[in-house]
Amino acid sequence: MSETWKQPLSYLGVAALSAGAAVAGYRYLTGYRYTTVVPPPAAAAAVVPAVVDESTNADEIELAFKAVQNHICQFLEDESGQRYKEDTWSYDKGSGGGISRVWEALSDDERHLLLEKGGVNFSGIHGAAMPDSAATQFKIPPNTAFRATGVSLVIHPRTPHVPTIHANIRYFECGPRWWFGGGVDVTPYYVNRERVVEFHKLLRALCEEWGYSYEAFKKQCDAYFLNTHRKEARGVGGLFFDHLTTSDALPKSKKEICDFLVALGMLFPQLYGPFIHEGKDKEVTPEQREFQLYRRSRYVEFNLLHDRGTKFGLQSEGRVESILMSMPPLARWKYNWHPEEGTPEAELYDIITPKDWASM
Amino acid sequence: MSETWKQPLSYLGVAALSAGAAVAGYRYLTGYRYTTVVPPPAAAAAVVPAVVDESTNADEIELAFKAVQNHICQFLEDESGQRYKEDTWSYDKGSGGGISRVWEALSDDERHLLLEKGGVNFSGIHGAAMPDSAATQFKIPPNTAFRATGVSLVIHPRTPHVPTIHANIRYFECGPRWWFGGGVDVTPYYVNRERVVEFHKLLRALCEEWGYSYEAFKKQCDAYFLNTHRKEARGVGGLFFDHLTTSDALPKSKKEICDFLVALGMLFPQLYGPFIHEGKDKEVTPEQREFQLYRRSRYVEFNLLHDRGTKFGLQSEGRVESILMSMPPLARWKYNWHPEEGTPEAELYDIITPKDWASM
Secondary structure, eight states: OOOBOOOOGGGTTOOOOOSOGGGTTOOOOOOOOOSBOOOOOHHHHTTOOOOOSTTOOHHHHHHHHHHHHHHHHHHHHHHHOOOOEEEEEEOTTSEEEEEEEEEEOOSGGGTTSSEEEEEEEEEEEEESSOOHHHHHHHTOOTTOOEEEEEEEEEEEESSTTSOEEEEEEEEEEETTEEEEEEEEEEEOSSOOHHHHHHHHHHHHHHHHHTTOOHHHHHHHHHHHSEEGGGTEESSSOEEEEEEEOOOSSSOOOHHHHHHHHHHHHHTHHHHHHHHHHHHTTSOOOHHHHHHHHHHHHHHHHIIIIIOHHHHHHHHTTOOHHHHGGGSOSEEEOOTTOOOOTTSHHHHHHHHTSOOOGGGO | OOOBOOOOGGGTTOOOOOSOGGGTTOOOOOOOOOSBOOOOOHHHHTTOOOOOSTTOOHHHHHHHHHHHHHHHHHHHHHHHOOOOEEEEEEOTTSEEEEEEEEEEOOSGGGTTSSEEEEEEEEEEEEESSOOHHHHHHHTOOTTOOEEEEEEEEEEEESSTTSOEEEEEEEEEEETTEEEEEEEEEEEOSSOOHHHHHHHHHHHHHHHHHTTOOHHHHHHHHHHHSEEGGGTEESSSOEEEEEEEOOOSSSOOOHHHHHHHHHHHHHTHHHHHHHHHHHHTTSOOOHHHHHHHHHHHHHHHHIIIIIOHHHHHHHHTTOOHHHHGGGSOSEEEOOTTOOOOTTSHHHHHHHHTSOOOGGGO
16 A cells, blocks of 8 residues: 555556456556555446447436546545445435445544545436426426436545545436536645646646636636625635536537546546645644634535535435535634634635646 | 613503603603513603694604614614614615624634624615616616615624524605505524513504504515525514505595604513523523524525515615615525424414414
């Protein structure tokens, strides 16, 4: 586990899979680019299912998304040494359901553990009729059958030296219409700018590899993860995209788009690992912990005031505990508090001002 | 300060004012009904302004509301021994502004203090044109001049043995239209049912005194302070009313309605004092503190997901720090946590199920 293991950025898109026949359908990102790091979890790599032709159906997408969930959970277990707890649930307004996997280390005895609270959720549901609020939002007749599947994660580390991260990939179909969405973004408390640059470079490389515009997805991310009431970004951004489907302008097949999302999901260890490795053993002062709790209040505000996923989930009467799994373990509100100029806390407000990180 | 001082419920409506001419216009609730308690703050009582006729204008209402703010702040200072900090602000889209008064005791050194975080805000603003979102909501042409004034408070005590309390009184006018709104509600963590019964009986007596329906206002409160996404009440309710104005059915003058709101505001020490006195010196276990933090997350969820005042304030670009002053100092989210049956924590869920408290 302590061996040095390195791969250049050019591994992107290289099918570095060690496991057999079932995985051939996916171009697949594997390997970690840490300088000193654990090897990639081979077990997770082995379960990516084949998708043999363009007719990729929702069952196949669900299987691929479950493989992403497994891959990420394996990585987080390896990194943290913490085992997740799993809940499964059924969608009581149709069929299907979900698999929630959650880490919690809330007591003071567990303060040495990496994952204070986090979860990686898979869901795959189908229904005979769209919930009214969703039908209105998507401009679809209310009695259309639908199917939705996705993987969504939020990780709140205990240490303020590792940022909070959110990512999701999702697929939606109703009648003949279908589209994908997803993204990833990082919310630091204290962070090395170099890590942020690397994170954005990786995302740009991924987008270029798959023929998507990093700039467009980054711009959507900056526009979306904004606490408009405070005129303040949630974090340092990343990617955000929605309604990815085939079109005359971009005639990608369903399989190709699904592959891109799966590649993004599979990239998670490379995206988050460097942040963990840099920050996890740094000393934390009580003041730094307090600043983390204070900043987490902004995360709460974004998720409850602005996040469309949260709103849609609650409006359509999804499973509350899975939707609000994104909430931080502990958050602090102070009245009209501002950090002193010149402090690392004040510097955060510069870090979260949108920048062209990938070109730095 | 330690003398025993008692008054029966029948003091309601009795003008027990010791100060002179300027206060004659208000029937005024004073006196505390604690068994052992501090005497009422005479200083606050003295500044209630006269409203001499039916033409009560917004200036007079503002003065009366400021007196309510003073009265409540004096009470909270006396009870807690903590001095508030005051911020004043100007309404930059029109004229007027506000006076925010805030208490915070966030450090561990201050854990003996009663008020962990709380504020009592006065605001009085006028503008040449309604903000669009407000105009739409109130079905008013967007270029109508408006005026709004109110007092709003939220108190988060440090001890879970004293409930969180929220109250507000507000007045709004635009062109020839005007109306009042307001209410008070209590959110316990651990609480004696007797105190809740007394609280509701006081509110019923107040409503009866002023010719309003306690039942109707209580019902609106139960309907409003509901975390619909969890199908769970925020607390034990109280009163909630809006659009109080003169009508053929209830031809009250503007002055009469204003008097009712001021009476409600002035009743605050009697409404909250018994909760403080019962709970403030009780021992707090770490588990009780944790349960308080956990339950406070529901307060956050209500205020950010459902509260119309918060939404309206943020949409109309009000002062964020004053609007979100209602947020608790520290809140805890746990994944899918539920208290064990038969515990005081489980009992809370029975206490917050709406009941006809005033008839118990």
